Every structure is written in C-alpha cells, then in structure tokens.
Amino acid sequence: MTGEERNVEVVRRYLRTFVTKDLAELRAVVAEDVLIYGSGTAVRGRHFVERAVASPGLTVLDQQIHELFPAGDRVTVVMAQTYRRDATGATAVQSACKMYRLAQDRIVQFWGEQDLYGLLRGLGMLPDEPIRF
Secondary structure, rough: HHHHHHHHHHHHHHHHHHHHHHHHHHHHEEEEEEEEEEEEEEEEEEHHHHHHHHHOOOOEEEEEEEEEEEEEEEEEEEEEEEEEEEEOOOEEEEEEEEEEEHHHHHHHHEEEOOOOHHHHHOOOOOOOOOOOO
C-alpha cells in the first residue's frame, strides 16, 4: 500500500467515527495535538474532535463521500452527512469540504467548512426564513 493509499484509509476510518461514535478508533487516527482550522477559528487538540463525534442529541444516520483526493501527505474530501436531532426526530443533510494533513498514519492538521446554518435550519433549530442583515 502506498503512502497516499494509507492516508486515504486513515481519513475514511476517521470519518466513520462520526457514524460509529467509536472514540478509541478516533484516538487511533487523530493526533492528540491536532490543529483544526474552520469557521473562522483555529484550535488545537483531539478533545475538540471527540466532542464533535460524541455530540449529545445528534446522530449521524448516513455519510456519503462524494469526492476524495489524495495528494502527498494531504487528503481532501467533499462529503455530506445526514443528521437526526434525537429530541424531535428531525433530519437534515450537512455538506462539507475538508482537507487533512497526515503524518505517521495520523491526522495532524485539518481545515474545512460545513453548512452549519443549513443543518440548524433543517433540524428546526433556526427559523426557516432568510436572515435579514
């Protein structure tokens, strides 16, 4: 298996943890001091990812990887996840584009954006009307 193929497999294992909520698997593929960039912030630490995977009240019902591009030590993913808000049963799809950098078969850095506004609207947590600025 090439380095790029290993990196792709690590990213796929990581993404599956959002469905399985397997924190042991997450710890196996994400560095403890991972750097995370997105939504206008930069943070460090796997605990941020663990909290996202174990989000109480949200269940990932489905995950679709639409495109996946390995390039050296990086893997870029275009995907969509279907979430259920457990309290109401409402479901919504959230699209995302992420880029991961790997070292020694672990994710050490990632960047990305996801449609949080669309997810919250779809789950009935925000009004289903345009925001007025």
